[in-house]
Amino acid sequence: MTTVVGAAQLQAIVSDEDVVRVRQLVRTAAVTAKLSLVDQTKVVTAASELARNTLVYGGGGQAEVSTVDNGARRGVRVVFSDDGPGIADVELALTDGYTSGGGLGLGLSGARRLVEEFELNTEVGTGTTIAITKWAR
Amino acid sequence: MTLNAEQGERLSEILSLRSDKIAKRWAEVAAAPLKGRLSAAESGRQTAELQQQLQSSLKNGALSLDGAAGAELRALLTELSRDRARQGFTASETATSVFALKTALYENSDAAKGKAEALRDYVAWSEFVDELGLFTFEAFARAREQIITQQSEQLMELSTPVVKLWEGVVAVPLVGTLDSARAQVVMERLLQALVDTGSPYAIIDITGVPSVDTQVAHHVLKTVMAARLMGAECIVSGIRPQIAQTIVTLGIDFGDIPTKASLADALRHVIKRLSADARAAKREQ
Ligand SMILES: Nc1ncnc2c1ncn2[C@@H]1O[C@H](COP(=O)(O)OP(=O)(O)O)[C@@H](O)[C@H]1O
Ligand SMILES: [Mg+2]
Numbered sequence: 001m002t003t004v005v006g007a008a009q010l011q012a013i014v015s016d017e018d019v020v021r022v023r024q025l026v027r028t029a030a031v032t033a034k035l036s037l038v039d040q041t042k043v044v045t046a047a048s049e050l051a052r053n054t055l056v057y058g059g060g061g062q063a064e065v066s067t068v069d070n071g072a073r074r075g076v077r078v079v080f081s082d083d084g085p086g087i088a089d090v091e092l093a094l095t096d097g098y099t100s101g102g103g104l105g106l107g108l109s110g111a112r113r114l115v116e117e118f119e120l121n122t123e124v125g126t127g128t129t130i131a132i133t134k135w136a137r
Numbered sequence: 138m139t140l141n142a143e144q145g146e147r148l149s150e151i152l153s154l155r156s157d158k159i160a161k162r163w164a165e166v167a168a169a170p171l172k173g174r175l176s177a178a179e180s181g182r183q184t185a186e187l188q189q190q191l192q193s194s195l196k197n198g199a200l201s202l203d204g205a206a207g208a209e210l211r212a213l214l215t216e217l218s219r220d221r222a223r224q225g226f227t228a229s230e231t232a233t234s235v236f237a238l239k240t241a242l243y244e245n246s247d248a249a250k251g252k253a254e255a256l257r258d259y260v261a262w263s264e265f266v267d268e269l270g271l272f273t274f275e276a277f278a279r280a281r282e283q284i285i286t287q288q289s290e291q292l293m294e295l296s297t298p299v300v301k302l303w304e305g306v307v308a309v310p311l312v313g314t315l316d317s318a319r320a321q322v323v324m325e326r327l328l329q330a331l332v333d334t335g336s337p338y339a340i341i342d343i344t345g346v347p348s349v350d351t352q353v354a355h356h357v358l359k360t361v362m363a364a365r366l367m368g369a370e371c372i373v374s375g376i377r378p379q380i381a382q383t384i385v386t387l388g389i390d391f392g393d394i395p396t397k398a399s400l401a402d403a404l405r406h407v408i409k410r411l412s413a414d415a416r417a418a419k420r421e422q
Contacts, residue, residue, distance in 0.1 A: 016316050023348055041348075041379040042386065048350040049387075096388050104351045110387030 001071065005032075008066035013054045013080075022051040025065040026078055032067045033074040035136045043076050043134035046114040049107035050080045050130055056101060058082025058128055068133065075116075075135035086124040094120075139201040144261045148242075149195040152188065155245040160185050162244060166237035170230050175221075183217055184234060202268055214269060218276035222284055228277045235270040239263050297323050299330040306338045306407050307331060308400065310375075312345030320356035324363055331369045338410065339364055340403045344375030354389045361394050370410075372396070374403035 009025050012018060026047040030040040047063070054061040061082030068077045087093045094112065099105035112118040117133035140148065152159060164181035171180055190213050199206035214235070221231040242248075242262055247255035297319065302308045307330045309323055327339060341357060343349060361371040374397040376384070384391075397403040 020314055038379045038382055041383050044348055045350050045383050045387065048348050048352075052350070052352060104355050104389065106351045106388045110351065110389075113386050113388070114383065 002068050002077075003070075004077075005067040005069050005074065008064050011063045011065065012060075013051055013062055013082075014060040015055070019048060019051045019055060022063045022065070022078075023048050025063070026076060029065050029067045029076045030134070033076050033136050035076065035134065039134055039137065042114040043078075043132070046111035046132055046134070047078050049111045050078070050132065053107055054080045054082045054084075054128075058084030060084075061127070070135070073135045073137075075133050077131065077133045079129065079131045081127065081129040083127040086126055086128055087120075087122040088124050090120060090122060139203075140261055140265050142200065144258055145195055145198075145200045147258055148262050148265070149192065151242070151246055152192050152195070156188075159238075159241045159245050160188055162241035163188065163238050166240045167234040170233050171226070175224065175226070180234065183220075184237070187213060187217070187235070187238075201265070202272055210269070211272065214273045215276045215280075218273050219280040222277055222280040228274050228281070231277050232270045232274045235273050236266060238266050238269075242266070297326055299326045301330075301334055301336070302340065302404060303408065303411075305336050305411055306340065306404065307334055307336045308340040308342060308404075310342045310345060310400070313347075315343075315346055315353045315356055317352075317356070320353075320360070324356075324360045327360060328363060328367060331364060331367055337369055337414070338407045339369050339371045340400065340407065341371055341373050342375040342400045342403070343373065343380075344377070344400065346375075349376075349380050349384060351387060351389060354384065354387075354391075358391070358394075372403045372406060374398070374400045 009029075011022050011025055013022065023044050027040060027044050030043050035043065047065075051063055054063070058080075059082060061080060061084070064079045064081075066077050068075050092098055094109050095105075096109045097105040111132065115132040115134045117131070119131045120128070121130075122128040160181075163184045164177070167184050168175075168177045168180045190210055194206065194210045197206055199210060201207060202211055217234070218231055221234075239262075243259055246259060248259035297309065297311070299307055299309050307327070309327050311323065313319075315323070327341070330336070331339060341360065343353070343357070346353060357373060361373070364371045372395045373391065376396050376398060378398075395403075395406060397406060
C-alpha cells in the first residue's frame with residue numbers, strides 16, 4: 001500500500017512564477033525521497049511540463065506534491081488538476097510532436113516517459129487531472 | 138462616497154476655520170506609523186499639500202474623487218503613492234497618512250462633543266476620506282507593480298550578458314530560469330552581438346539553467362535558427378549528464394546543432410573550426 005509521508009504541499013498554478021515554485025517543491029520532495037540526481041531531474045522536468053500545461057491549456061489550476069512510501073521504496077507523487085477545457089483526444093495529445101499551441105508537443109508524452117506512474121483523467125468541459133509518481137531506485 | 142453639497146460646504150468651512158489645528162493633528166497622526174523612516178517635516182509637508190488641494194477641490198465643487206472636479210486630488214494622491222512606494226513604505230502605511238485626516242476632523246469638529254448633527258456630518262466626511270484612502274491604496278499597488286516590472290526588466294538585462302570569448306566567438310552564459318520574456322531578451326542580445334562583432338560562432342551555455350524542459354529547449358532551438366539565418370553557427374554547452382538523459386527521454390532533438398558538456402569544450406570545438414575555416418580560406422586564395 002502506498003502511504004503519504006508527512007504533509008502534502010499544495011501550490012496554486014496561475015503564473016509563470018508558480019511553475020517555478022512547483023519545480024522547487026518537487027525538487028525538495030525528490031531529495032527527501034532520496035531519488036538519484038538523474039531521477040530528481042526527470043521528475044522535476046516532468047512536473048515542469050505538466051505545471052505549464054495546467055497554466056497554459058488548463059487556464060490555471062493546482063499541484064499537490066507529496067513524498068510517498070510503498071513499504072519497499074520512497075517516491076514523489078504530484079497531482080495536477082485544472083477546471084479547464086479538458087482534452088478531447090487523449091491519444092492525439094499524447095502523440096510526440098502534437099501541439100495545439102505552437103510548442104514542441106513533447107510535454108505530455110515526454111512527461112509520461114520520465115516517470116513510472118502516469119494517470120490521466122480528463123473530461124471535456126470539466127477539466128484535467130494528471131497524477132505522476134517517480135520511485136527511488 | 139459622494140458628499141452632498143451642504144456636507145461639502147461644511148467640510149470646506151471647517152478646513153479653513155481650523156486650518157492650522159487640523160494640519161497639525163493630521164501631520165501627527167500620519168507621522169506616527171512611519172516611525173521616523175520619513176522625516177516628520179516631509180510627511181507634514183505632504184499632508185499639508187493634501188489639505189490645501191482638498192480645500193481648493195472642495196471649493197471647485199468636488200464632492201467625490203470622480204470626474205473632472207476630483208482630477209487634481211487624484212493626481213496628488215497618485216503622486217504620494219508613487220513616492221512612498223519608491224521609498225519602500227507599505228500600502229497601509231501610505232493609506233494611513235490619508236486616513237489620519239479622520240482623527241483630525243473628528244477632534245476639531247463638534248462631533249467630538251457628541252452633537253448629533255455634527256456626528257452626521259462626520260460620518261459623511263469619514264466615508265469621503267475612506268474613498269481617498271482606498272484610492273491611495275490602489276494607486277500604491279499600481280505603483281508597486283510598475284516598480285517591480287521595471288526592476289525585473291533591469292535584472293533581466295543584467296543577467297543576460299553576451300561576451301566576446303575569442304576573436305570570432307561570442308557566448309551567452311544563461312543563469313536562472315529561461316522564461317519566454319527572458320528568452321526574447323537573450324535572442325535579441327545575441328543577434329545584436331553577432332552583428333556588432335561580426336562573429337561567425339556563438340556559444341549558448343546553459344550550465345546555470347536549473348531546469349531544461351521543452352520550453353527552454355524550444356527557446357534555445359529558435360535562437361539557434363535565428364542565428365543561422367544571420368550566417369552564424371551556434372553551439373549549445375553546459376549539458377550536464379542528468380540533463381542530457383532527461384532531454385533524450387523527453388524526445389527533444391537538437392538535430393545537427395553541436396552540443397558540449399562544458400563551455401571549455403565548446404570553445405575548444407569552435408577554435409578548431411576557426412582554424413579549419415582559415416585553412417580553407419587560404420586554399421581558396
Ligand atoms: N491540462 C490540459 N488541458 C487541456 N489541454 C491540454 C492540457 N495539457 C495538454 N493539453 C493538450 O495537449 C497538447 C500536447 O501537450 P504537450 O505535449 O505538453 O505539448 P505543448 O505544450 O508543446 O503543446 C497541448 O497542445 C494541448 O492541446
Ligand atoms: Mg506542454
